[in-house]
Amino acid sequence: MENHLGENHRRCTLQKRNVTRELKKGKHTMYALKRVKKIYIRVHEITQIDNQTYQCLEREQNFCENLARMCERTYTEEKPYRCDMCEKTFIQSSDLISHQRIHNYEKPYKCSKCEKSFWHHLALSGHQRTHAGKKFYTCDICGKNFGQSSDLLVHQRSHTGEKPYLCNECDKCFSRSTNLIRHRRTHTGEKPFKCLECEKAFSGKSDLISHQRTHTGERPYKCNKCEKSYRHRSAFIVHKRVHTGEKPYKCGACEKCFGQKSDLIVHQRVHTGEKPYKCLECMRSFTRSANLIRHQATHTHTFKCLEYEKSFNCSSDFIVHQRIHMEEKPHQWSMCESDFLLGMDFVAQQKMRAQTEELHYKYSVCDKTFHHSSALLQHQTVHIDDEYICNMSEKGLDLSSHASETSRVS
Template identity: 30%
Template sequence: MLNFINDSCIQKQTVMSNLCVVCLNSTINPKNLNEIDSKQTKIIIKLRQCVPEVEWQIESQICLPCLEQLENVCTFRDLCIKSYLKRKNSSEIKLEEEKPPIKEDNDRFVCFHCEKTFKIKSILEDHIKYKHTETDLTKPLNICDVCGSSFSNKYLLKRHLKNVHATEKKFKCELCERKFASPVYLNAHKRYHSGERKHICSFCGKGYITASDLYHHEKIHANKRAYRCHICPKAFNTSSDLHKHKICVHQDRSQWKYECSFCQRRFPLKTNLDTHTKTHTGERNFLCHLCDRKCINRSVLKRHIESHSVVKSFKCNLCLQGYKYQKSLDIHMMKIHGIGDAKIPERIKKYFCSICPKSYFANNKLQKHIRTHTGEKPFQCPACDKCFIDKSYIKQHLKTAHNVFE
């Protein structure tokens, strides 16, 4: 009897594991959604593209009849997109024929799109080609491997690498320590020292120093999200954001090329490494105007200033717990209620005391601990001469010793 029950359970588990995630019927030899089809595309990617409303799980399976229907849908979808792009291109060509992009005005050549003037016609033609011709997103972009910027042709990419990421930079700024490979880039850099923001966004009124900065900013307002990731359903407003997404999310961490010289931790972008390195060196140049806290960078300072507020705008609708940030609420929902897909951060004691074996999760905790070794007490009570190793002790001291309640 026991053997019969065990066989029945095994048979039931086998049937459940062979269920198709689409039609919910049991099937023989189902395909895993993580498998790659004949066109070198994962099945789950096609499902997410065709039916983004459903949260497809990578461990699910699909039967062959449903997979065949999915292929038909994808073929039809590709046909519609190709037809749309063909019509769009033909309409743009017709528009260019009806209204020429170049007009002459007092021996100067004027761009039809932005009214900029040029003395030489060939320079204007290059301007139109590189500034006002929309990049064909069906073709591979020329992307800089160093910073993620994209260019319409290999020549511009090569020029960018030569001038921006060149190893030899002879032209030095007199106002700071930065150097450049050409006087053109040096002069462009000097504009940032002047602080003049004459390029104004027509959507929000925010000013920018260069036309290029404004151009990339206004793409955010347009929110076309024309740059789509071919691995997941996410899309971005700029090719640079897409490139960073691919590196940060889809590239293997062992291939990240920025390595910390202190702890050998790897990072996808140089900005990430620069910020992380400051946790080792202790460099904190951004001072809070509400307290004596110093922060690593401007974004950390902004989050810190928000911590002075007592407003908790993000409420859990199940237990009414409040949080200051949406990310904190998302982690709470996943950790406490098992809802959502937020990644629960793994806490690692990466800050080690050089005097004893103790380690800490946060650098400020480590600094507090080190003062127990050195005897340093930098925080003095405002009502007496007593000093403490940590500012938090003053509040309790005021209550017990001076009967002061804040």
């Protein structure tokens, strides 16, 4: 015991404080108080000897020595334990062992109520509070509550914009270490999560779970406003904003707001002029990936008619063309029992019937009248080469000289 009494006064060389005395007062570093006091005393069955010296009865390890050493590392930022997978470093070997479970997809700590698994026992403890309804950690900025201090820490980064996890390949940053690990798989091509139904592989477990719902038909996220349901939680969150009118993403240039972050990103390209999606055939660029995909069809003529060997760039044009063969006219108006091949023709007919029988647009050359100015302009194209014979007047006229005589009937 004399050796312990000699070691119990070891001081933190940077702070010049007696470690054991400050630990008892609870005034030393948060790291020493939370990590050392809780973990060492609980796990290694440390007991207090002579009210000053702590010793691990299981390993006969001097507690003061380890506490002082760990305290010094919090100030010197010394982290001697390094992960071979992601180069992350740790102060304690136990932290490294827990971290490596992320790479090995090992989650030995299982919740008895929902069978959810975790890679660290502290994560399990925090999760169990959700069943008890306990949320001890509150964000002082927005007042949101969390069951785990780690969740609060990650949440606060949404306010500060902090992204401490950096990808060494592309310099992209993340607020969560798990997001960085998942992102790195885009560089390595690793897809460790495989669907047992169709053998399709995914880089993230959440992607696999969402994909499996396409086989099971499960839609666990249900809206209590309109009873719509979704496979993905993210899609459900976006949908709820339709009812609430919430648009949390604001453009810094024009202050226009959007319900989805992706819509804001696309909109901001209007201000920056960025067109990141480039066609490799003609080097034309686009602001949206959907526009690029549609454009690429102009090079491949993706949609082909089997009867006439005619090709179309857009699926909508192909569908309309097929109706010609089937003599299908899906747009019907009950007022005049007319059928229309195209929806836009149907809409135009409705507008025409909604107007009075008076013909508003008159062409003074031949006195023909029309419901729409577009119909009048189309009629003028009949008179080609600037010389024509009007069927009604049989006069030879110069179109350009009578262009000004077109007027609207009052």
